Amino acid sequence: MTKSTLKLRENIPISQLTTMRLGGNARWVAEASNQDHIRAAYKFAHEQNLPVFILGGGSNLIGRDEGFEGLIIQNKTTGIEIIAETDQTATIRGASGEVLDNFIEFCTDRQLSCIEAMSGIPGTLGATPVQNVGAYGQEISDVLESVEVYDSAQDAFISLEVSELQMGYRSTVFNDPKKTQALLQKIDKRANIDPTTTNSADFVNWLTVNKAGEINLNVLKSTLKKAKPSLVSVMLANNETGTTQDVKQIIW
Numbered sequence: 001m002t003k004s005t006l007k008l009r010e011n012i013p014i015s016q017l018t019t020m021r022l023g024g025n026a027r028w029v030a031e032a033s034n035q036d037h038i039r040a041a042y043k044f045a046h047e048q049n050l051p052v053f054i055l056g057g058g059s060n061l062i063g064r065d066e067g068f069e070g071l072i073i074q075n076k077t078t079g080i081e082i083i084a085e086t087d088q089t090a091t092i093r094g095a096s097g098e099v100l101d102n103f104i105e106f107c108t109d110r111q112l113s114c115i116e117a118m119s120g121i122p123g124t125l126g127a128t129p130v131q132n133v134g135a136y137g138q139e140i141s142d143v144l145e146s147v148e149v150y151d152s153a154q155d156a157f158i159s160l161e162v163s164e165l166q167m168g169y170r171s172t173v174f175n176d177p178k179k180t181q182a183l184l185q186k187i188d189k190r191a192n193i194d195p196t197t198t199n200s201a202d203f204v205n206w207l208t209v210n211k212a213g214e215i216n217l218n219v220l221k222s223t224l225k226k227a228k229p230s231l232v233s234v235m236l237a238n239n240e241t242g243t244t245q246d247v248k249q250i251i252w
């Protein structure tokens with residue numbers, strides 16, 4: 001385990017940390033590259049009485065315009081290794097901060113078939129067990145054996161078998177705080193900065209959210225109300241001038 005100082009930054013725009021480029025300032029952001037950093041970050045948050053939010057690639061999040069009066073732990077852990085191998089199978093361990101596509105590339109480079117259908121899904125490996133990420137007939141739960149989690153209540157890293165994670169369609173123990181708490185007594189990873197889910201689309205419309213008002217929100221809202229919800233999904237892109245309030249006006 002590398003001993004190094006935790007890198008802490010103050011008053012960082014969440015918009016710089018998420019792919020939608022939305023959100024006001026986070027009071028603190030810590031970059032965690034190893035277990036020491038994760039422990040130190042939680043210790044800091046505990047001492048300052050701050051809520052904690054875990055950030056992967058920020059591809060499935062919308063930050064609040066008013067920001068977050070807490071600590072965002074930005075996952076920068078890296079490393080992928082084969083820890084067991086036979087003629088037929090291999091067991092691969094990947095750090096949660098690895099980009100999902102890098103993990104898939106590692107596997108395909110070695111002719112190891114596992115989750116290659118999920119190539120192109122944005123985000124980190126560590127976010128995949130959170131909502132049981134999947135595509136085109138493959139889900140992470142098909143190949144997952146276990147995860148290592150940090151339990152802040154015990155200040156301990158513990159291993160959980162996939163059977164403990166209650167993995168269903170885009171649902172696991174990690175996205176139900178009550179279940180997670182039941183499993184770990186307490187886990188501080190579920191602090192909320194308005195995470196929203198961007199599902200794969202049946203029918204995609206590209207829209208630009210623009211603070212300058214290029215979109216007529218009223219027209220858009222009434223169009224969406226008339227549309228059949230099961231047939232329409234809207235993909236939003238932000239040209240970096242939009243706010244979370246703009247998005248709320250469109251989809252809430």
Ligand SMILES: Cc1cc2nc3c(=O)[nH]c(=O)nc-3n(C[C@H](O)[C@H](O)[C@H](O)COP(=O)(O)OP(=O)(O)OC[C@H]3O[C@@H](n4cnc5c(N)ncnc54)[C@H](O)[C@@H]3O)c2cc1C
Nearest residue numbers: 054055056057058059060061122123124126127133134135
């Ligand atoms: C264009 C597009 C296409 C997509 N296609 C698909 C698809 O086909 N199938 C699918 O299943 N999903 C899809 N998604 C959803 C998205 O890719 C996943 O949710 C992805 O896993 C998010 O990863 P991330 O690292 O960016 O997570 P973030 O956006 O940073 O975080 C998402 C959530 O996971 C939590 N989290 C992240 N890392 C950790 C960690 N290490 N420990 C604990 N909690 C953590 C965060 O706290 C947050 O609640 C798509 C998203 C986009 C934008």
